[in-house]
Amino acid sequence: MANEFSGFSQQGLNFLQQVRIENDKAWFEANRDVYDRELLTPFRALVDALSPAMLAIDPYFEIRPAIGKTLSRIHRDTRFSHDKSRYRSRMWLTFKRPSKDWKDAPVYFFELGPDMLRYGLGYYSANKPTMDLFRHTLRQRPQPFLEVAACCRTPFELVGESYKRPLVKEQAPEIATWYNRKSFAVMVTDSQVEKLFSAELISLLAQGFQQLEPLYHWLMQVEAMKQVDPADL
DSSP: OOOOOOOOOHHHHHHHHHHHHHOOHHHHHHTHHHHIIIIIHHHHHHHHHHHHHHHHHOTTOOOOOSBTTTBOOSBOOOTTOSOOOSBOSOEEEEEOOOOTTGGGSOEEEEEEETTEEEEEEEOSSOOHHHHHHHHHHHHHOHHHHHHHHGGGOTTOEEEOOBOSSOSSTTOOHHHHHHHTBSSOEEEEEEOOGGGGGSTHHHHHHHHHHHHTHHHHHHHHHHHHHTTSOGGGO
16 A cells, blocks of 8 residues: 655755765665655655646656656766766656656656755756747747746746847747746745645645646647647648
8 A cells, every 4th residue: 555645854854965965875875764764755655646636637647656757866877977976965756748858848846855845847958949839839829828827926936047138129028038948947946844744745736736737738739839840830
């Protein structure tokens, strides 16, 4: 029987803080039971708890509570990174459709670290063709998009690097703030880690993810456009 989610623990957050300091295989293996009990087990339970609400948004979401499916790896791949630290000091879950190109597709996420939590919707790293298609939807239907973007109200904020120069001159500011992004996410970043310590986190995340559902479906229209001949757009 799957464990019910009752919250994370300060011990789990302390473990992530210590990982950041130690970043040593021997230390990690000596403390693996803390990782399994205080982080991995509640993360799996949280995925299970959120899955019904997420499947109501998209029945094609991956919902298996497993590392590499919905859960992040704590071991870092250092082969192509300047940062050679062995372990991450943050963990996260995602809800997304299974895809080889998931970094370039919309994804819901929740992340925690020793002193923060973060959740929202967006791209891990959208490429230029994807953002060009997104910008095409803004040009074609600016007002319907603004109606959708209204879901990105408090507590969420739009984040992501923008081009230094506007791509379109004299564009309405409420459209330009989206149009000029190289990639983006809509997220909450919170330092009140007490929110992690109870089952109320389930409703906090479910309600937040549901609030962003109109934006998710807009971004999935962009995904569908990837299958269309550009001449037909």
